[in-house]
Amino acid sequence: MSFVFEKDIASALADTAQGAATWRATARFKTGRVAATGQLPDYQELRAQANALKRHAINHLDWYLQEFEKNVQARGGVVHWCQDGAEAADVVLQIAKRRDAHLIVKSKSMTTEEIHLNERLGHHGLESVETDLGEYIIQLLDQRPFHIIAPALNLTRYDVAKVFEEKLGVPYDAEIPRQTQTARAVLREKFLEAGIGISGANFLVADSGAIVLVENEGNARLTTTAPRVHIAVAGIEKVIPRAQDLAVFLKLLARSATGQPLSVYTSFLSGPKRGGEVDGPEEFHVILLDGGRTKLLADKDKRQSLYCIRCGACLNTCPVYRRIGGHSYPWVYSGPIGAILTPQFHGTEMEPGLPFASSLCGACGEVCPVKIDIPHVLLKLRQEVKAAEEAQGAGQAERAAFRAYAFAATRPKIWRLAAKAARAAQRRTPKSVMAAAGPAKAWASEREIPLMPAKSFRELWRERTSK
Amino acid sequence: MPRVALFVTCIVDQLFPQAGLAMATVLERLGYEVDFPEDQTCCGQPAFNSGYAAEARAVAAHTVKVMESADYIVVASGSCATMIGRHYAELLGGEPLKGRVFEFSQFLTDVVQVEDVGAHFDGVVTYHDSCHALRELTVKQGPRRLLSRVRGLELREMEPAEECCGFGGTFSVKFSGISGAMARSKLDAVVATGATTVVSIDSSCLMQIQGAAARAGVELRTMHLAEILAAR
Numbered sequence: 140m141s142f143v144f145e146k147d148i149a150s151a152l153a154d155t156a157q158g159a160a161t162w163r164a165t166a167r168f169k170t171g172r173v174a175a176t177g178q179l180p181d182y183q184e185l186r187a188q189a190n191a192l193k194r195h196a197i198n199h200l201d202w203y204l205q206e207f208e209k210n211v212q213a214r215g216g217v218v219h220w221c222q223d224g225a226e227a228a229d230v231v232l233q234i235a236k237r238r239d240a241h242l243i244v245k246s247k248s249m250t251t252e253e254i255h256l257n258e259r260l261g262h263h264g265l266e267s268v269e270t271d272l273g274e275y276i277i278q279l280l281d282q283r284p285f286h287i288i289a290p291a292l293n294l295t296r297y298d299v300a301k302v303f304e305e306k307l308g309v310p311y312d313a314e315i316p317r318q319t320q321t322a323r324a325v326l327r328e329k330f331l332e333a334g335i336g337i338s339g340a341n342f343l344v345a346d347s348g349a350i351v352l353v354e355n356e357g358n359a360r361l362t363t364t365a366p367r368v369h370i371a372v373a374g375i376e377k378v379i380p381r382a383q384d385l386a387v388f389l390k391l392l393a394r395s396a397t398g399q400p401l402s403v404y405t406s407f408l409s410g411p412k413r414g415g416e417v418d419g420p421e422e423f424h425v426i427l428l429d430g431g432r433t434k435l436l437a438d439k440d441k442r443q444s445l446y447c448i449r450c451g452a453c454l455n456t457c458p459v460y461r462r463i464g465g466h467s468y469p470w471v472y473s474g475p476i477g478a479i480l481t482p483q484f485h486g487t488e489m490e491p492g493l494p495f496a497s498s499l500c501g502a503c504g505e506v507c508p509v510k511i512d513i514p515h516v517l518l519k520l521r522q523e524v525k526a527a528e529e530a531q532g533a534g535q536a537e538r539a540a541f542r543a544y545a546f547a548a549t550r551p552k553i554w555r556l557a558a559k560a561a562r563a564a565q566r567r568t569p570k571s572v573m574a575a576a577g578p579a580k581a582w583a584s585e586r587e588i589p590l591m592p593a594k595s596f597r598e599l600w601r602e603r604t605s606k
Numbered sequence: 607m608p609r610v611a612l613f614v615t616c617i618v619d620q621l622f623p624q625a626g627l628a629m630a631t632v633l634e635r636l637g638y639e640v641d642f643p644e645d646q647t648c649c650g651q652p653a654f655n656s657g658y659a660a661e662a663r664a665v666a667a668h669t670v671k672v673m674e675s676a677d678y679i680v681v682a683s684g685s686c687a688t689m690i691g692r693h694y695a696e697l698l699g700g701e702p703l704k705g706r707v708f709e710f711s712q713f714l715t716d717v718v719q720v721e722d723v724g725a726h727f728d729g730v731v732t733y734h735d736s737c738h739a740l741r742e743l744t745v746k747q748g749p750r751r752l753l754s755r756v757r758g759l760e761l762r763e764m765e766p767a768e769e770c771c772g773f774g775g776t777f778s779v780k781f782s783g784i785s786g787a788m789a790r791s792k793l794d795a796v797v798a799t800g801a802t803t804v805v806s807i808d809s810s811c812l813m814q815i816q817g818a819a820a821r822a823g824v825e826l827r828t829m830h831l832a833e834i835l836a837a838r
Contacts, residue, residue: 578776
């Protein structure tokens, strides 16, 4: 188990202010989700449909991506196929150079967080400004998102007042409406100055060559229409076959995420401004990012991880995420979905403990709008971690213990004797001695150790039946 | 007389034998002949959940062999019933023990189709939903219906009842800090109901809750559903 991860968990558990903020915010989302999905009489059918649509799209990804490209081109847009973050950054840099753009406004996008796009562009002298309020705050703090849909979820308004005071030079003010006004004043100027707007995409609609964006602040709409160039960066798994499929996904997405029936703004964007149109960008680009996704496709079982629509419901319901928060996780994707995406994108060795940091309670799978069986994927990943350990000759003590366990559990006589001996030993050993090392120590660090009874069930059963 | 075979689970066998005996008592009162195939050991879940598929497969094959001849297999745990009923197919292929594996409360409500087993228990209790029973076996109302027919018993719902207690097998020791925090939240929810007894169909959850209660100095009784239903 990696030391860093354990240390991060310990410090997160000790941070009561962050813990309380996380608990409160996720509770709000969670309650909202329960109420909003409860209003859908066909909620379970919609989940099943969403799952079937995603499965179909992912199983025919090559076909739908090409159809998407063809339809984007037909509307005057350009599609760029990028293997990784470096290629995606190159595309942006070339466009910026050609358009002589130096400032970029961005609407919230986990995909660009994933490839550290801002930093990459920054190295080439391009300034990127995040325009989603939460994302803007964490950009000022140089932090990574704490949550998939609420990047600054761990911060209180008092934290934000301090950030604005330090970074923007405005007087300390903890009133949220005035904080919003402050950010708005700064960002309006940026929208007007920026040569390029970069967004993500919630959906790529193959049959219409359109991207769909959902948001609550209106900043994505400005990002995609005010600058002369709009570039959408999207993972290839975001493609769905038809516009009509949105009837399923849009019913589920906001309800699962924030508990809203719909987000405040849902934008359908296809192609640049056409002749006679007043609004819209002059250029419309879509960067289709692989970034490791095709690796996931190879595994028939775990491929379902690509169905994710980034609603964050699994985070909000996860008893582990809600206690340790997003920054304890090793990558930008946190919570249950992060626990299955991270090892698949970066290899299990990045954080071997990650798939094990779950009680397998199944709450994540229960709320997933596209029915990703997250506990099942976690179990598969646990097997992969152990196989990798074995190949490297690591984790020998634990493996020996489980081999001994399996040896005894398949030999009833040995099992009985071993259990009886263990019970007798446990009853004679003082708790302080038991709690000195190993799993008993870990158990006793939080709870009392139960005293084993003098007789097992099987002994009592024999007595009972011989009477 | 119809026959059932008990799968008591390793945790009940070694730590909570009274739960297993109570299960037998309840089933016998309902007219079943109860067997305990003595060669049973563990369902294999500790290895399965820890990523040791080969070890889990060996234990699963052993359990199938031991339980094969039974018409009904009644399991003292929702988690182990899930392991046997769901994950064995994945490990062993085919449909091992198909349609014959029931968690205890599930057997009463779905097979015996009984709600009033003639039990009497004086006390205020709250019911803890164990995760695998709830989410994999969709056992939710059954145990509550059984409890509601126990004379002298007052059932109070905790809020939230569906939140995990934090046990999770080896999770409880691999990530003891998180597990302990979850146990304390669960304990708080139990205590807030004013109940003096917490009931579950999974003894491992009860061990976790009891461990947290003892550490916090909270007087709390933990009982398997079978123990309540066997009380007269």
